[in-house]
Amino acid sequence: MKRRALSTAVAFAATSALLLSGCGGDDGGSGEDDEIAGAAKDPAPGTSAESPSGDAAKRPSVTLPSDVKNVFDGWEAGDAAKDALLTDVTHRINATDAAIVAADPNSEALRFYYKGEALAGAATWVKGYVDEGRSITGTVRFYDPDLVMVDKDTAALAYCADESKASDKDRKTGKADKTPVTKESYVAYNSRLEKGEDGVWRTTVLESERGNAKCVR
Template identity: 40%
Template sequence: MNRRPTLLAALTLTTAAALTLSACGSDDSSKGKDNDKIAGADTGDKPSPSPSESEASPGGRPTITFPPDAKNVFEYEKTGDAAKDAVLKDSTLSVNSVDEAILKGNTDTKALGFYNVGKALESSISYAQRYIDGGDTWIGETRYFDYKVTLTGEKKAYVTYCSDESKSYIKNRKTKKVDRSPADADSYVLYNTSLTKNADGVWQTSNIGSDRGSKACQP
């Protein structure tokens, strides 16, 4: 399908992270075609049914909102490990924050710099800005699934997951025209991400890479 421009950031993998990526089916985080995406919404111990709703967070965390015609569904179950579950939650909020910037047409949002740092933040801003400069947004539903998380110490983690973009589409803000190109192998993307826990206990995404069309994510 015709989807998003590529989000690129260098992803440095430790041995532990490489093992996680191998389990997911690929350790190639640098590849990607010119239409990768990231997204944002609610999550929990079951698939999220309403990611267009506000994501209210305690402890001074910013609220993330989506319009009614765009949503993401995150499918994972809690691991039972408090640290891993916190990593997974903040990983989805990182995705949320980037899509919120795209949907609002503004990269100066509180959440974008709250859940992303370093190369991931730089790439996320550039990625969202390409949408804004092109006059585009997106509608529909993106599904995220097959989550795997690895902790390396108390403040470092790696998360891999897949996305299914077969039901989400590019929309031109001015003309309202929607590109409903049919789904194909490139509608599925493997993501490899690195997260670091900050002093406030937030797991911030510091690096992200993607492999569009990865066989590991194909139905």
């Protein structure tokens, strides 16, 4: 099974290079020290976690129905600053799914966790679901996060998603699509994030590619 594609990711490789440009270091990319380690982390799917320590932002409440779940595997860096960023990304992912379920392209949570190009893309994506009378169901596992800090307020994050246990469904009938699990069930994401004055990490660029070899299991 698979969900409606977030983007066709035209020139995905070029976007990846753009996200990582200027990240510092002799090799211009993530090294061994940038690998994300840690035990599997599966935050409660229904509600956003509390704000990280020292963060004064008032995050919007995000609630997912019982049949929609996101699992974040290995999303702990063991570093307070990086963990705060990764937590905000989990909130953004949950907020996107909540907006689809609620058929709300103008969701407050979308506008909170996205900005710029990424916000426009997310709103268009959610609207596509609304226009087609579709919603989502099932569990998506997010794994292999690869985080590069450009500076204290800018970062690039790549990660994978396994949608083999998730699918679209008809909004009226509730009937889920039944499609075979293939390499297209696995999605590679590249994103760029910026930290606001309120301490929140917001996604400014987000691209995806289905069937990317690095994510296929």
